[in-house]
Amino acid sequence: MKKDLRLDRFEIRLSGLGGQGILTLGRIMGQALALEHGYQVAQTQSYGPEARGGASRCDLVISSQRISYPKTISLDLLVALGQEACNKYFAHLKPEGFLLVDTFHVTQTPTNIFWGLPFTQMARKVGLVQTANIVALGALTHFLPFMHASAVRKSLREILPAKIMEINQKAFNAGLNRAKKEYQDAPEKWKFF
Amino acid sequence: MAAKSRKKRTTEIFALGNEAVVEGALLAGCTFYAGYPITPSTEIAEEMSARLPRLRGGVFIQMEDEIAGLGAVIGASLAGRKAMTATSGPGFSLMQEHIGYACITEVPLVLANVMRTGPSTGMPTSPAQGDVQQARWGTHGDHPIIVLSAGDVQECLHMTVTAFNFAEKYRTPVILLLDEVTAHTREKITLPDPDDTYVFSRLTPSMPPEWYLPYEDNMRGVSPMPPLGSGYRYHVTGLIHDDHGYPTSNPKEVEQLMQRLFRKIDQFFYDIQMVDEIMCEDAEICVIAYGCVARAAELAVQQARERGEKAGLLKLKTLFPFPRPAVEKMIRKCPTLIVPEMNMGQMSREIKRVNNGQSKIHTLNRVDGQIITPGQILSRILKG
Numbered sequence: 001m002k003k004d005l006r007l008d009r010f011e012i013r014l015s016g017l018g019g020q021g022i023l024t025l026g027r028i029m030g031q032a033l034a035l036e037h038g039y040q041v042a043q044t045q046s047y048g049p050e051a052r053g054g055a056s057r058c059d060l061v062i063s064s065q066r067i068s069y070p071k072t073i074s075l076d077l078l079v080a081l082g083q084e085a086c087n088k089y090f091a092h093l094k095p096e097g098f099l100l101v102d103t104f105h106v107t108q109t110p111t112n113i114f115w116g117l118p119f120t121q122m123a124r125k126v127g128l129v130q131t132a133n134i135v136a137l138g139a140l141t142h143f144l145p146f147m148h149a150s151a152v153r154k155s156l157r158e159i160l161p162a163k164i165m166e167i168n169q170k171a172f173n174a175g176l177n178r179a180k181k182e183y184q185d186a187p188e189k190w191k192f193f
Numbered sequence: 194m195a196a197k198s199r200k201k202r203t204t205e206i207f208a209l210g211n212e213a214v215v216e217g218a219l220l221a222g223c224t225f226y227a228g229y230p231i232t233p234s235t236e237i238a239e240e241m242s243a244r245l246p247r248l249r250g251g252v253f254i255q256m257e258d259e260i261a262g263l264g265a266v267i268g269a270s271l272a273g274r275k276a277m278t279a280t281s282g283p284g285f286s287l288m289q290e291h292i293g294y295a296c297i298t299e300v301p302l303v304l305a306n307v308m309r310t311g312p313s314t315g316m317p318t319s320p321a322q323g324d325v326q327q328a329r330w331g332t333h334g335d336h337p338i339i340v341l342s343a344g345d346v347q348e349c350l351h352m353t354v355t356a357f358n359f360a361e362k363y364r365t366p367v368i369l370l371l372d373e374v375t376a377h378t379r380e381k382i383t384l385p386d387p388d389d390t391y392v393f394s395r396l397t398p399s400m401p402p403e404w405y406l407p408y409e410d411n412m413r414g415v416s417p418m419p420p421l422g423s424g425y426r427y428h429v430t431g432l433i434h435d436d437h438g439y440p441t442s443n444p445k446e447v448e449q450l451m452q453r454l455f456r457k458i459d460q461f462f463y464d465i466q467m468v469d470e471i472m473c474e475d476a477e478i479c480v481i482a483y484g485c486v487a488r489a490a491e492l493a494v495q496q497a498r499e500r501g502e503k504a505g506l507l508k509l510k511t512l513f514p515f516p517r518p519a520v521e522k523m524i525r526k527c528p529t530l531i532v533p534e535m536n537m538g539q540m541s542r543e544i545k546r547v548n549n550g551q552s553k554i555h556t557l558n559r560v561d562g563q564i565i566t567p568g569q570i571l572s573r574i575l576k577g
Contacts, residue, residue: 026379027207027379030379034207034381035205035207040380040381041207041379042378042379042380043378043379044374044379045377046318068488068489068491068495068567069489069491069567070345070374070378070380070485070488071374071566073566073567073568
């Protein structure tokens with residue numbers, strides 16, 4: 001059982017292309033951490049006027065204390081669902097920060113130390129390619145030691161409409177199980193202080 | 194026997210700044226919204242369109258443009274509703290004419306302006322703080338107005354409730370300035386118990402209709418306001434008017450009206466002035482900021498304290514009437530002041546005016562559509 005950790009400005013950037021569901025992913029994670037776990041969370045977003053196809057990113061700052069500055073300063077975790085986003089934001093990562101990529105879209109990683117899973121392919125296998133963000137959410141639930149699956153499932157149910165719930169739950173489980181299998185020891189790698 | 198304790202009905206939600214504005218408005222009793230959606234204020238209209246029709250008597254109208262939007266809000270307010278609208282830079286320019294009309298006819302309303310980079314269409318999804326002086330002086334003629342600002346999501350909720358209270362109390366338009374960062378940040382907020390929230394509603398006349406003078410002076414300078422159609426007949430005009438509401442050019446009556454309009458805000462200055470002093474007790478270097486920049490400044494001040502600099506932050510929540518006493522207090526205390534802003538110096542000119550050459554005022558301006566970072570403010574503090 002994971003326990004609630006004390007966090008001091010843990011910064012996550014979720015990035016990819018507009019239309020991949022980056023903002024929805026951020027909102028579900030934010031709500032799970034803020035309302036179910038009780039952390040202070042500030043979620044900000046940036047998107048161009050072009051929406052679909054343009055660069056899209058969503059930043060989360062998670063802390064046990066009050067958050068003064070809502071934007072990110074240096075990232076603890078970068079999630080890149082696109083090659084362009086990976087190239088662009090890799091430099092913002094802390095030296096001890098981690099990179100999680102969708103190996104289907106990101107073929108060239110700037111470092112050999114990264115976590116990678118083919119989210120898009122897995123989503124296709126689940127039956128709906130649009131659920132790639134939820135597959136990533138499942139994997140993130142394994143990688144982040146302070147985020148419980150039960151909390152994420154609850155906020156998933158609250159945010160997504162009921163008619164697409166079943167396939168998204170399937171996608172979530174697929175991501176969670178695959179990450180557990182391939183990166184068993186990943187959650188222990190974080191150094192929080 | 195101890196009094197029976199009531200269970201508090203507070204709920205936590207994870208909401209955008211814009212959604213918090215809606216929550217605040219509904220908490221304050223707003224039942225009318227008219228406007229034209231514009232990024233980055235669209236979520237206010239969106240949420241209002243979903244929530245208002247479900248309320249008893251709630252009305253949401255999407256008008257053909259911002260001019261008509263504010264016009265409808267003025268009409269609704271005259272008819273007794275608590276009404277609001279929301280817009281961004283380009284729409285705010287269009288609304289200026291009606292803001293003046295609301296000032297002279299003393300119509301209470303709340304206008305949320307989510308600032309984006311300008312001028313003109315500018316950059317719709319980038320933050321700025323360029324509308325500060327426009328909020329104060331945008332409409333023509335000498336006029337009093339209340340301008341408030343909010344920096345975080347919880348504050349959006351509280352300041353919206355406060356904005357409605359001020360509007361109703363002083364019968365004046367109140368402008369709530371947000372920026373794109375505040376409006377599009379999602380945070381956990383606590384919705385207060387409606388029974389614990391202070392909500393002021395306008396006074397309605399208690400005298401018989403034939404005795405009623407719509408613009409009569411009294412101690413507060415604010416006369417009671419009946420909803421249209423309730424039997425109290427009076428004339429509403431943008432022309433300078435007498436106590437009955439009819440146009441006048443009698444210098445004595447003109448003077449009386451103008452003096453009263455200013456007096457009703459000025460005499461309650463200490464009720465309206467709202468600032469937060471953060472680590473200011475022993476500060477030697479003071480950052481004065483508002484809106485989302487104040488959040489960056491807060492982190493910068495914390496980091497400066499860790500490095501042994503005696504820094505403090507004065508966060509302005511009321512922008513106009515300008516919180517002069519609070520700023521003067523910091524000027525007397527600190528030899529150096531830093532004013533970071535996302536414009537070319539609209540608030541720092543007010544501070545320089547009040548400063549009168551006593552302390553050093555450093556401005557820190559950023560106009561590239563990005564928020565000022567704590568690092569920028571910190572290095573300015575360390576430079577001294």
